Amino acid sequence: MTTVPYIPSYETRETYLNSRYSVASWLLTKDHKRIAILYMLSISFFFLLGGAAATIMRIELMNPHGYLMSDDVYNKMFTTHGVMMVFFFLIPSIPATLGNFLIPLMIGAKDLAFPKVNLLSWYLYIIGGLMAFTALVAGGIDTGWTFYTPYSTTYANGWVTLTLTGIFLNGFSSILTGLNFLVTIHKMRAPGLTWFRMPLFLWSMYATSVIFILGTPVVAIALLLVIFERVFGIGIFNPQLGGDPILFQHMFWFYSHPAVYIMILPSMGVVSEIIACFSRKKIFGYEMVAFSSLAIAVIGFLVWGHHMFLTGQSVYSGMVFSVLSFLVGIPSAIKVFNWTATMYKGSIDLKTPMLYALGFIGLFTLGGLTGLFLSTMGMDIHLHDTYFIIAHFHYIMVGGALMGYLGGIHFWWPKITGKLYNEWWGRFAAFTLFLGFNVTFFPQFVLGYLGMPRRYHTYPEEFQLLNVLSTAGASIMAVGYILPLFYLTWSLKYGKSAGRNPYRATGLEWQTESPPITENFEVAPIVTHEAYDYAEMEPAHV
């Protein structure tokens, strides 16, 4: 595929991991690969926090009357879960780890366009995250991750301002990362890597970066205005101060709906890479899939009002938002069909990343289709703010975004660490997660249609059976989360050497050593073929 001279692999050669060892060499690094590792460790920390909060909630919900904690503590748990998972795990997850690590490798560059800005992004993220963490330790907040006004500005107690400041700072981390990615993809592609030869992961990163840059400032301003009203009593959202409580929802969802696409687009990119590799096929309808990413990013900005059908919003605006919400679903449908078609007459190898990718397709399909229920105005009257919505967006965010992230981590683990994990443990964990996920969240669709509202600490007794089932599923899912921590860590010391390209994948990142040297490539690569050129694959193992 590319003209890269063969470099002999020595166990003792220098890589980005072992070139220097000091703490400062990590904390002050400008190497995109090391920054990616910093992100990977820090988002894992916040994921565990958010996961712990979810575990506590699921245990509490086994009983309809609430038997372990007060209402207040429960409310703080779901707020912690939402804030940690959305702002400090899902939004940075794939872009900041895999995006950071892979974008320069995939385009044949030495680093991102602005390495120092990249490090600054991580510091903003970690300072923001620690502020939110401090707020949590100091007593937490109970606003929900959506911070609806006037509750958040006037009525809620707790560390709202500190948390909001943390999220505000974290927003700048997103903006700078998006900027860095856009400039890098525009300006630093290797000779011959035209736009339509780019791997689809890069297209999805491009689309995600656009949302980062255009959306994040709006939510940053919205949160700042909440702080102004809360701290200085300036009337913006509270009607008693002359404000408009619905205004906040417009500003919040203008970002936070596209934020869903920040979570799912990168996963779609990862899945495209995995499906192509383990089917040994070019992605069916490559251009369609690439343009679908951009279409989602653009239309995604025009659908926010579907969160507000029942706020007293005009029926006509509701209709416009409803139509646009259906239209944004079409590009996603195209992608699902194209991935499936890619497998047709392929050479399919069900390795761990492929299991995650197939799991993604199934769960994302169901998650996406149940989103149509909520875009349908007459249906949303009944389903809004119930467990149906909880189930829907967990199918997208966990079944979609998180499965994609784990698939990507498994796929590129040999590249990042130079080691192979145990394949059977990997497959077992992927299967466990898929099973546990469905047992956890499918009953919540039923609960939602029965009318169980979200964010309820106590609930009528007739809902208990389905809640217990959901909690049982969560305990299976927890196993699926925890297993990779062990076998991946184990592989660092005991795993077999991966070699450059254990899956015989195309793509520039597989042409260099595993793990790569600090400069990524010994010789700057030149691209002469389209992406996913598996038909031209070399016959024998390199």
Added chain:
Amino acid sequence: MGKFQLFPDQASAMAPQVDLLFFYLCAVTFFFTLLIGVLVVAFAIIYRRKHEDERPAETHTSKLLEITWIVIPFILTMVMFAWGAVIFVNYSTPPKNAMEINVIGKQWMWKVQHPDSQREINELHVPINEDIRLTMTSEDVIHDFSIPAFRVKMDVVPGRYTTEWFRPTKVGQYHIFCDQYCGTEHSRMVGKVTVMTQGDYQAWLSGQVRGLTPVAAGRELFQQYNCVKCHSQYAPTMANLYMSKVDVWEDGKLKTVIADEDYLRDSIVNPAHQIVDGYVGKQNMPAFKDQLSEEQIMQLVAYIKSLGQNEDKEDPVRMRNSYVPKPPATPEMNGLLTK
């Protein structure tokens, strides 16, 4: 209520309509999930890698196939849109002669007042087969008044009125939930709605403590706060005002608004926001924002709505007639105002 179910009760006229739409959505969902699931599993088995050097031939993209799977989902989703919009529009336009019940949400309870003056807390008694319209507001944060068995809900927003309506069709007791997170005891802001036969409802009404009806209480407030002094002479009168068209100045712009409940409320709590044409620069009414409770404001609104209701409410001519306010009569009267 109370027993394990997999499908909720259908207790309103709207419930079967919503459920039918739900079944259509479910059918589409099951079909495509199954289709994709079966294809993925089948391909993974049929085309599994047989040896390490396998190199499948490239499949050429078929434009026809791609267009097919753009057009079919498009058509299916537009049906969803239209169907859902029809139900929503119907839900947004309550029947004109619906029984009006006032609901006020506050952390963490529902206060209900019937047109015949009876009050309830966290309970709502309604007669079967009658259109019921709830006019709702909140004293503090945003709540949401949800009755799953009726398939209805609506946010209850401070500073404005929202409405929801339903026609109960099945006698029984059903849940009321607050569906919008509203603070510590959100999950305890629940209640029950009791659907009764007409006879039982009348018996229930007569067994309740009676007080002033909202209209009567509003009339008292109207006199108590001396509204009548200005609004009988140099301020706009209010006969036939409700649901008429009013020309108002807002932020220096003239526009025409419908004098619905929200307009009436806004004119009481914040009169300077929209000033009736012909009254700009005149002595303005003081804002009653901090003097009246939400309940009192609702009573005043009920009273204003009742003014001029001896004529036929449905009279299309009346609905079309613009409300023409009486301009300030004489300079002497303006002089009176400035005292």
